[in-house]
Amino acid sequence: SQTIHQWPATLVQPVGSPLSLECTVEGTSNPNLYWYRQAAGRGLQLLFYSVGIGQISSEVPQNLSASRPQDRQFILSSKKLLLSDSGFYLCAWSDPYSPLHFGNGTRLTVT
């Protein structure tokens, strides 16, 4: 069966520091991968999605970037964090046979 791993679970970073969040999927090949952010208002906002290695689509302009160096690995990065980057970040995957399945999320606090 498929599993998705996301880490770290929580992170506190100062403004201006870099960020790297990692997500890996097991048990499936060539999944679609997604990064969502959930802010205090509770809606989930799609940040990036990827349909294959090296293919990244950005949904909203922001201070973040994403990369997919391997088929089942998705990384969310920033060179310099802003206070507004605080939030709950969720990685997710899908394939032609299933809707989105989410990782457990990373709660990021930028201080």
Added chain:
Amino acid sequence: EDKVVQSPLSLVVHEGDTVTLNCSYEVTNFRSLLWYKQEKKAPTFLFMLTSSGIEKKSGRLSSILDKKELFSILNITATQTGDSAIYLCALTRNSGGSNYKLTFGKGTLLTVNP
């Protein structure tokens, strides 16, 4: 732009009550509507609806879609404290391929008191 509106935004009930959560939407080229339950961390998948009028059921939860009036409801009967969660409604559109980009509503926060 795709739009998903959930109501109410929050709801407090007592164990044993029945609740109905609402989700209305606007989308070009609708593909599916999904419901998720989010407790502390990852949203977990509940239902995917693609056709009008066909009820999906899982235990005490059920959901139905009305593609003419552009809404869906999620019913929970005989609520339990374990049903306390945020319930998220999301939709996908036909954009070619198997891409499941979801547009989410803000969610309904359900609190079930003993």
